[in-house]
Amino acid sequence: xxxxxxxxxxxWRFLAEGVxxxxxxxxxxxxxxxAAGLVLALLxxxxxxxxRPPIVFYIDSMRAIPVLVVLVWTFFALPIVAGVTMSPFxxxxxxxxxxxxxxxxxxxxxxxxxxxxGQTRAALALGMSRAQxxxxxxxxQALVRMLPAFGSLLSxxxxxxxxxxxxxxxxxxxxxxxxxGQSFQPIEVYTSAMLVYFVLLYPVTRGVDRxxxxxxxxxxx
Amino acid sequence: MSAGASARAxxxxxxxxxxxxxxxxxxxxxxxxxxxxxxxxxxxxxLIGPSGSGKSTLLRCTNGLEKIDGGDIxxxxxxxxxxxxxxxxxxQRMGMVFQNFELFPHLTAEQNVAEGPRTVLRTGIAExxxxxxxxxxxxxxxxxxxxxxxxxxxxxxxRVAIARALAMEPDVMLFDEPTSALDPETIxxxxxxxxxxxxxGMTMVVVTHEMSFARRVGDWVAVFDSGRIVEEGxxxxxxxxxxxxxxxxxxxxxxxxx
Amino acid sequence: xxxxxxxxxxxxxxxxxxxxxxxxxxIATMAIAVPxxxxxxxxxxxxxxxxxTLATAYVELxxxxxxxxxxxxxFYVLPIVTGVGLSAFATGLAAxxxxxxxxxxxxxxxxxxxxxxGQLEAALALGMTRTQxxRRIVVxxxxxxxxxxxxxxxxxxxxxxxxxxxxxxxxxxxxxxQARAQTFRVLEMLTAMAAIYWxxxxxxxxxxxxxERRYAVTE
Numbered sequence: 001x002x003x004x005x006x007x008x009x010x011x012w013r014f015l016a017e018g019v020x021x022x023x024x025x026x027x028x029x030x031x032x033x034x035a036a037g038l039v040l041a042l043l044x045x046x047x048x049x050x051x052r053p054p055i056v057f058y059i060d061s062m063r064a065i066p067v068l069v070v071l072v073w074t075f076f077a078l079p080i081v082a083g084v085t086m087s088p089f090x091x092x093x094x095x096x097x098x099x100x101x102x103x104x105x106x107x108x109x110x111x112x113x114x115x116x117x118g119q120t121r122a123a124l125a126l127g128m129s130r131a132q133x134x135x136x137x138x139x140x141q142a143l144v145r146m147l148p149a150f151g152s153l154l155s156x157x158x159x160x161x162x163x164x165x166x167x168x169x170x171x172x173x174x175x176x177x178x179x180x181g182q183s184f185q186p187i188e189v190y191t192s193a194m195l196v197y198f199v200l201l202y203p204v205t206r207g208v209d210r211x212x213x214x215x216x217x218x219x220x221x
Numbered sequence: 222m223s224a225g226a227s228a229r230a231x232x233x234x235x236x237x238x239x240x241x242x243x244x245x246x247x248x249x250x251x252x253x254x255x256x257x258x259x260x261x262x263x264x265x266x267x268l269i270g271p272s273g274s275g276k277s278t279l280l281r282c283t284n285g286l287e288k289i290d291g292g293d294i295x296x297x298x299x300x301x302x303x304x305x306x307x308x309x310x311x312x313q314r315m316g317m318v319f320q321n322f323e324l325f326p327h328l329t330a331e332q333n334v335a336e337g338p339r340t341v342l343r344t345g346i347a348e349x350x351x352x353x354x355x356x357x358x359x360x361x362x363x364x365x366x367x368x369x370x371x372x373x374x375x376x377x378x379x380r381v382a383i384a385r386a387l388a389m390e391p392d393v394m395l396f397d398e399p400t401s402a403l404d405p406e407t408i409x410x411x412x413x414x415x416x417x418x419x420x421x422g423m424t425m426v427v428v429t430h431e432m433s434f435a436r437r438v439g440d441w442v443a444v445f446d447s448g449r450i451v452e453e454g455x456x457x458x459x460x461x462x463x464x465x466x467x468x469x470x471x472x473x474x475x476x477x478x479x
Numbered sequence: 480x481x482x483x484x485x486x487x488x489x490x491x492x493x494x495x496x497x498x499x500x501x502x503x504x505x506i507a508t509m510a511i512a513v514p515x516x517x518x519x520x521x522x523x524x525x526x527x528x529x530x531x532t533l534a535t536a537y538v539e540l541x542x543x544x545x546x547x548x549x550x551x552x553x554f555y556v557l558p559i560v561t562g563v564g565l566s567a568f569a570t571g572l573a574a575x576x577x578x579x580x581x582x583x584x585x586x587x588x589x590x591x592x593x594x595x596x597g598q599l600e601a602a603l604a605l606g607m608t609r610t611q612x613x614r615r616i617v618v619x620x621x622x623x624x625x626x627x628x629x630x631x632x633x634x635x636x637x638x639x640x641x642x643x644x645x646x647x648x649x650x651x652x653x654x655x656x657q658a659r660a661q662t663f664r665v666l667e668m669l670t671a672m673a674a675i676y677w678x679x680x681x682x683x684x685x686x687x688x689x690x691e692r693r694y695a696v697t698e
């Protein structure tokens with residue numbers, strides 16, 4: 001049982017590009033799902049009543065359907081229905097965003113609802129408008145409280161990009177499969193991939209922890 | 222009455238607890254800076270003083286919940302056990318009542334009181350239940366035996382906590398600010414139970430802010446400040462003729478009615 | 480463009496079998512991962528220093544790896560390590576169990592730590608041994624807190640079983656995609672797959688909500 005890791009150094013550029021795609025996809029879908037989640041949560045909490053049931057239905061549905069299924073459906077079935085063609089990366093981005101935005105919306109909602117009502121009452125007593133209260137008093141506190149959950153979601157996002165390999169997005173997982181298949185050295189390749197993912201993910205969770213500890217007092221009322 | 226009992230105990234020399242130059246540190250902070258105090262059998266010793274002065278710390282060192290860094294604590298003539306088994310044996314003879322009651326929420330009042338005899342003393346379920354019923358009756362809560370802590374008021378919970386400690390038939394009862402977390406209306410019912418215990422001759426060490434209790438029920442009062450005892454003596458002396466400025470300062474900041 | 484939804488009906492047996500396999504994987508994984516999670520959590524909390532480090536390393540490792548990668552890796556490594564050729568099902572089960580055990584260990588550890596220290600102290604003050612105090616006072620309370628999280632983990636696991644399709648385990652996702660390949664009915668089969676997961680997952684998600692409400696802890 002001897003291992004030859006030269007397969008990694010031989011293919012490092014190919015694999016490094018994969019890491020780049022992983023990072024790009026994570027960032028893009030992270031930002032997109034955050035924005036979408038924020039909008040959805042605000043619409044649900046403060047928007048017109050008739051919007052609430054569909055939003056809740058969407059959020060609960062994303063809790064029920066696996067990411068794999070969403071990605072596969074987006075890449076293979078959506079073009080048929082919508083008549084568009086899209087690259088694997090695009091499909092991956094759209095699919096991940098659709099799935100993650102639901103979780104982001106829940107995090108935002110929980111964060112906003114966790115701010116004590118006394119805060120709103122105090123702001124009203126000062127004569128602030130509802131919009132001002134949301135923007136200046138509630139959201140800032142809520143955002144701090146949401147940080148740990150968002151850190152967790154970022155971690156999940158990065159892990160989910162690996163599932164996009166199934167629809168041929170050229171990220172690290174997919175590229176590792178390619179190299180492993182060509183070189184017949186799956187153990188070395190996949191072990192290296194594990195190392196890269198761990199190095200990517202571990203600081204994310206630890207970093208969020210540490211950052212949150214520094215700012216937690218800002219969210220405590 | 223209490224002064225007489227105290228004098229008697231002093232004369233016979235039975236020391237239930239001896240604190241000998243006890244030191245306790247938390248990192249750089251010294252909570253106890255050499256505390257010496259004797260607690261005689263049958264005595265009610267009240268520890269008073271500002272928050273953070275070390276009273277609760279001393280109590281928690283008494284039954285080994287905290288380990289001391291210097292000095293000694295003697296319980297019934299023997300040094301406080303260093304190993305867990307000896308410590309456990311001593312804990313069985315000491316009862317502790319906590320500020321937050323710390324009743325076990327997943328057990329009924331009766332089960333809470335029976336838990337000690339059943340699990341620690343291994344008396345068997347029948348005997349444990351018998352003791353539980355007796356102790357609950359003693360604190361006036363026989364009708365609440367099957368209630369869960371969440372259904373009881375603060376005062377009731379604390380009385381159950383006292384019953385739980387009593388069910389172990391301890392030689393000494395340690396009270397860590399037993400009424401500090403209670404609404405004013407319920408403080409009285411807990412202090413009444415404690416007075417009954419005192420009248421029966423139980424040795425008690427009480428950390429408290431209830432000065433009227435210390436005055437009427439206490440045999441001996443020790444005033445703490447910054448990890449030391451600045452003054453000690455019978456309650457009449459401490460409350461009427463405090464000797465040190467520190468004590469006078471502390472008492473003047475309290476609003477208490479004798 | 481015509482859609483032929485009858486393929487879904489024609490493949491109903493395969494889909495049913497796939498669904499059953501999904502359930503089997505979920506149940507089997509939890510059956511392993513709950514006791515193992517308790518063990519690892521205990522090692523982390525009460526073990527000797529080197530054991531604690533090992534347990535923590537295990538938990539941190541599997542919480543920071545994509546599950547799909549673990550599945551692939553298990554597929555190639557496990558036969559070499561164990562010396563036996565494991566079926567795809569067993570490999571998938573192993574990967575899932577390794578992953579969920581790590582999460583459960585964290586859940587149990589947090590649950591035990593969330594019980595106020597005063598409870599442990601009150602038990603010790605009565606003269607209980609540490610083991611007695613844990614067994615009779617701390618753990619029963621911790622279980623209440625842990626239940627909603629375990630329920631949530633169950634639902635996530637149910638979805639994650641779809642990932643073992645990549646090593647050809649015959650659960651719902653694999654069966655659906657095989658059917659798609661055979662019939663070329665892409666939209667119909669993929670939509671059916673999504674719908675079945677939805678039908679199974681939605682009630683489970685709602686059940687988790689109910690459990691969370693019922694076992695909510697108010698201090």
